[in-house]
Amino acid sequence: MADRGGREISLLPLRQLLLLGLGSLCLALSAMGAHDRLTWVLEVSPILLAVPVLVLTGRRFPLTSLAYVLIFVHALVLMVGGHYTYERVPLGFWIQRALHLGRNDYDRLGHFAQGFVPAILTREVLLRRSPLVPGKWLFFVVTAVCLAISAAYELFEWGAAVAWVGCGCVSRDPGRPVGHAMGHADRARRGRRRAVLVGPGPRSAAPRSWRGLSPGRCLMSKRVQRPEVRDGYDRWSESYDQTPNPLVALDRRHTLGLLRPRRRERILDAGCGTGAHLGLMLRSGSLPVGLDLSRAC
Amino acid sequence: MLKVTRAKHPSVPLAQADLNDRLPVRRRSFDAVLCALVGEHLSNLRLLFREIRDGLVRGGRFVFSVFHPEMAARHRGELRAGWRRVRLGALRHTVVDYLNLIDGAGFRNIEVHEFRGDDVLVEQVPWASKYLGRPLLLAVEARTS
Numbered sequence: 001m002a003d004r005g006g007r008e009i010s011l012l013p014l015r016q017l018l019l020l021g022l023g024s025l026c027l028a029l030s031a032m033g034a035h036d037r038l039t040w041v042l043e044v045s046p047i048l049l050a051v052p053v054l055v056l057t058g059r060r061f062p063l064t065s066l067a068y069v070l071i072f073v074h075a076l077v078l079m080v081g082g083h084y085t086y087e088r089v090p091l092g093f094w095i096q097r098a099l100h101l102g103r104n105d106y107d108r109l110g111h112f113a114q115g116f117v118p119a120i121l122t123r124e125v126l127l128r129r130s131p132l133v134p135g136k137w138l139f140f141v142v143t144a145v146c147l148a149i150s151a152a153y154e155l156f157e158w159g160a161a162v163a164w165v166g167c168g169c170v171s172r173d174p175g176r177p178v179g180h181a182m183g184h185a186d187r188a189r190r191g192r193r194r195a196v197l198v199g200p201g202p203r204s205a206a207p208r209s210w211r212g213l214s215p216g217r218c219l220m221s222k223r224v225q226r227p228e229v230r231d232g233y234d235r236w237s238e239s240y241d242q243t244p245n246p247l248v249a250l251d252r253r254h255t256l257g258l259l260r261p262r263r264r265e266r267i268l269d270a271g272c273g274t275g276a277h278l279g280l281m282l283r284s285g286s287l288p289v290g291l292d293l294s295r296a297c
Numbered sequence: 298m299l300k301v302t303r304a305k306h307p308s309v310p311l312a313q314a315d316l317n318d319r320l321p322v323r324r325r326s327f328d329a330v331l332c333a334l335v336g337e338h339l340s341n342l343r344l345l346f347r348e349i350r351d352g353l354v355r356g357g358r359f360v361f362s363v364f365h366p367e368m369a370a371r372h373r374g375e376l377r378a379g380w381r382r383v384r385l386g387a388l389r390h391t392v393v394d395y396l397n398l399i400d401g402a403g404f405r406n407i408e409v410h411e412f413r414g415d416d417v418l419v420e421q422v423p424w425a426s427k428y429l430g431r432p433l434l435l436a437v438e439a440r441t442s
Contacts, residue, residue: 229338237298246418246425247334250434251362254412255333258438259360265328268352270316270345271335275302278309286329290306291314291321294298 012058015065019072020055023047030079035088042160043082046153047075067124074117077110086110114153119146230293233273237294240274252276261286317341320348329358336363336395337387346402353441359404362436365411366391368428392435404439411435 012020027044034040054063054071063071080089092106122145123138132138233240240248256277261267263285269277272290281288299311314321316332316339330349339345349359369387392409399407412435414428 233298237301240298240301244422244424246414246422246428247364247433249421249425250412250414250418251334253417254410254434255331255360255362255436258410258436259329259331259358261329266326268322268327268330268349270320270330270332270349272302272311273298273334275306275309277331277333278302278306282306282309288309289322289327290299290302290309290311291316292299292302292311293313293315295300295313 012055013062016054016058016062016068019068020051023051023072023075026076026079030083034083035085039085040082042157043078047078050075063121063124067121070117070120074113077113081106081110111150114150115146118149119143122146230295233294237274241276248276252280256280261288316345319344320352322348322352324351325354327352327357328354329360331360333360333362334364336361337369337390340388342390342395342398343401346398346404350402350404350441355441357441359399359439359441360436361395361399361439362434363390363395365432365435366395367432395435395437399437399439403442405442406438406440408438409435410438 027047030044031040050071054068080091084090086092086107087104089104089106092104092109095101095106096104119142122142126132126138126141127134132141259267261281261284265286267281267286267288269275269281269288269290272278272292273294275290278288278290299313302309303311312321316335318341330353332345332349336342353359364387366389370389396407396409411432414425414431414433416429418433419426419429
């Protein structure tokens with residue numbers, strides 16, 4: 001293996017090598033007999049840019065298998081589009097006939113991939129290499145990145161179409177692709193939240209296959225937060241009394257009965273929280289004092 | 298939380314204090330002390346129980362309640378704050394840990410109670426049906442000599 005691609009490539013894991021080999025073969029096949037050579041070059045140029053980056057980072061920062069497979073599928077979509085040009089892809093015609101559509105909708109598949117795959121990639125990289133955690137900000141940044149990629153890509157396509165009039169690669173739905181991509185980015189994000197989650201993984205560059213995740217890891221990736229005790233209770237304070245909690249309910253029913261506060265008695269509530277017991281002590285005529293770690297203002 | 302408490306009970310004296318540390322209370326100044334549902338978050342219970350004993354008058358009453366260790370060992374205490382779930386760090390103290398530490402602090406007449414999930418509880422909190430018949434709350438009563 002070492003003779004062809006040098007050390008970097010030869011050291012890639014087998015799965016990545018397999019996808020790389022298969023992808024190269026498909027690329028060669030798509031180049032043969034392409035409808036228009038220039039269109040082909042323009043359509044597959046993202047692959048030619050991305051693959052060297054993936055190969056170079058394949059060992060130092062390996063992505064999850066899911067990400068690699070999605071990139072591979074996206075590359076196939078681009079190659080097929082480049083081979084036939086988007087308007088003439090047979091699959092699109094077949095769908096057009098089957099669903100009685102007005103036109104060949106293969107470009108929509110392309111736009112779906114253009115939103116979905118970058119969203120998965122961006123999310124993975126941000127989770128592993130930035131302080132962002134699953135939540136609103138991660139969603140915002142992932143969406144923004146995908147929109148920026150789609151917008152830049154459409155501008156590039158438009159520029160190419162102006163420069164080479166007659167090239168069949170330009171989108172016939174100006175404006176729509178970005179909207180499509182946004183919807184797909186959102187779908188990718190939602191789907192991904194359930195399926196996988198690579199935690200913030202501080203320094204580990206090892207890929208975490210989504211099947212290999214332990215249940216605990218998956219739980220953590222949902223919207224569970226693990227704040228410090230004080231921060232947690234402070235955050236909880238507004239809703240503490242309203243949130244039905246069996247332990248708190250049972251404690252309120254029994255504990256004060258054991259204490260039996262009497263009139264004029266001085267009682268200390270150590271860890272008084274939102275003061276439910278303090279209120280009951282006041283009602284019994286005793287003189288309570290409360291201590292708590294939580295913030296007073 | 299103290300902010301909420303202050304708004305609800307403006308007449309009650311309140312102080313911010315770390316229960317893992319020495320308590321800001323005078324010796325023998327309380328007739329009774331309640332310490333409810335905080336035990337699993339505290340790492341220095343030995344000191345806390347001694348401080349409470351010192352704060353109590355002779356014959357003073359102490360009631361300590363905590364998420365039952367038997368349940369705590371099985372379930373992660375997870376709270377819901379709005380649409381988020383919050384998991385607070387909890388220490389795995391056992392029933393024997395609590396009892397030995399209370400006894401070691403010099404309390405007498407120690408009585409132990411276990412409260413289980415029952416129909417009344419399920420009426421109050423419907424999703425608590427999984428706790429039916431299971432010990433959910435551990436409460437310890439004790440007196441200073």
